[in-house]
Amino acid sequence: MIKIVLFGPQGAGKGTQADRLSKRLEIPHIPTGQMLREEIAANTKLGQKVSEIMNRGELVTDWQMNEIIRDRVNAPEYQNGFILDGYPRNVEQAEFLDYQIAVDKVLFLNLPKTEVMKRLSGRLTCPKCGAIFHKIFNPSKSGDKCDRCGTVLQVRADDTPEAIAKRLEQYEEETQPLHEYYLKKGVLIEIDAAPDIEQVGLLIWEALGL
Ligand SMILES: [Zn+2]
Numbered sequence: 001m002i003k004i005v006l007f008g009p010q011g012a013g014k015g016t017q018a019d020r021l022s023k024r025l026e027i028p029h030i031p032t033g034q035m036l037r038e039e040i041a042a043n044t045k046l047g048q049k050v051s052e053i054m055n056r057g058e059l060v061t062d063w064q065m066n067e068i069i070r071d072r073v074n075a076p077e078y079q080n081g082f083i084l085d086g087y088p089r090n091v092e093q094a095e096f097l098d099y100q101i102a103v104d105k106v107l108f109l110n111l112p113k114t115e116v117m118k119r120l121s122g123r124l125t126c127p128k129c130g131a132i133f134h135k136i137f138n139p140s141k142s143g144d145k146c147d148r149c150g151t152v153l154q155v156r157a158d159d160t161p162e163a164i165a166k167r168l169e170q171y172e173e174e175t176q177p178l179h180e181y182y183l184k185k186g187v188l189i190e191i192d193a194a195p196d197i198e199q200v201g202l203l204i205w206e207a208l209g210l
Contacts, residue, residue, distance in 0.1 A: 002027065002208075003101060006085040007178065008109030009171055010164075011119035012193040013200060015132060017109065018085040020201050025081070025210075030072055032086035034130045036060060039068070057163030059089065059170060066096045073101050090174040091181050106182040107204060109193035113168065120164045124153040138197075 002025065006014045015031055022029035036054070039047035046067070050060050069087055072078060084103075088094040097103065111119075122135035126146035133140045133153060140147050158167065182188040189207045193200055 001081045002104045003081055004083045004208075005088070005097075005103050005106045005182075006083060006109065007088070007106065007175070008191075008193055009111055009113075009116045009168060009175075011116045011123070012109035012111040013197060014085045014109055016138075016197055017107075017201060017204060018083045020197075021083050021204065024205075025083075027081035027083065028078060029083045029085065030069075030078070030087075031130075032065065032069070032084070035068055035072070037130055054158050057158055057160075057166045059167065062090070062092050062096075065089075065093060069093075069097065070100055073097070088178065089171070091177045094178055094181055103187060105189060105208060106187045107207070108179060108182075108188060108190045109200070110190055111193040113172075115194060116168060117161075117164060120159060121161055123155070123159050125156045125159070126151050127154050 004021070006018050008014055015033070018029045018031065036047075036050050040051045040054075041047070046064060050064065053060055065087055069084075073082070073084070084097075088097050119134065119137060122137070124133045124135065124140070124144075125131070126133075126149065128151040129146060129149045131146050131148050132138075133146075140153060142150075144153055145151065146153055157163070179188065191200065191203050191207060195203070
């Protein structure tokens with residue numbers, strides 16, 4: 001039973017690594033980005049608001065995220081552990097999370113800015129199932145279609161170079177304090193996210209002492 005938070009810049013492979021860990025540890029993965037897309041797809045009030053914000057290349061507000069997270073982490077299916085990815089993004093959210101549950105380990109996937117830009121600018125997303133591919137690093141087998149469900153892949157509105165640069169700047173401002181917050185709590189583990197998926201997976205497994 002372990003409650004893990006994965007954080008790091010977009011493009012560091014959080015979703016991929018969380019999926020792998022989830023299978024190996026047999027605990028659920030809570031992908032917050034996908035949860036937001038579900039809200040959008042279901043066209044809920046929250047989803048409409050979130051969609052407007054994302055289309056501007058901005059981040060969703062704290063209270064909107066907290067509201068979604070609170071409902072998930074307190075649900076019975078997550079009481080035996082989980083991997084949270086994409087949340088918290090700042091100290092305010094981290095404090096909110098601490099108030100809800102006790103986090104055991106926080107994995108920081110570290111990746112230099114230039115590498116983030118390189119990885120994100122080739123990203124393709126499946127609008128139907130949320131699967132993520134990359135033109136160079138993780139191409140889909142069928143070219144322009146999703147390997148899981150066959151839907152034609154898209155460049156998400158928030159994956160244009162301008163939106164990426166803007167988001168990254170905002171992200172860095174917010175994450176430095178978050179890094180210090182978890183370091184102080186003694187739960188932070190830093191992982192070099194530059195190597196390939198297999199290698200990073202191994203580093204995480206070793207760092208968790210599993
Ligand atoms: Zn798909």
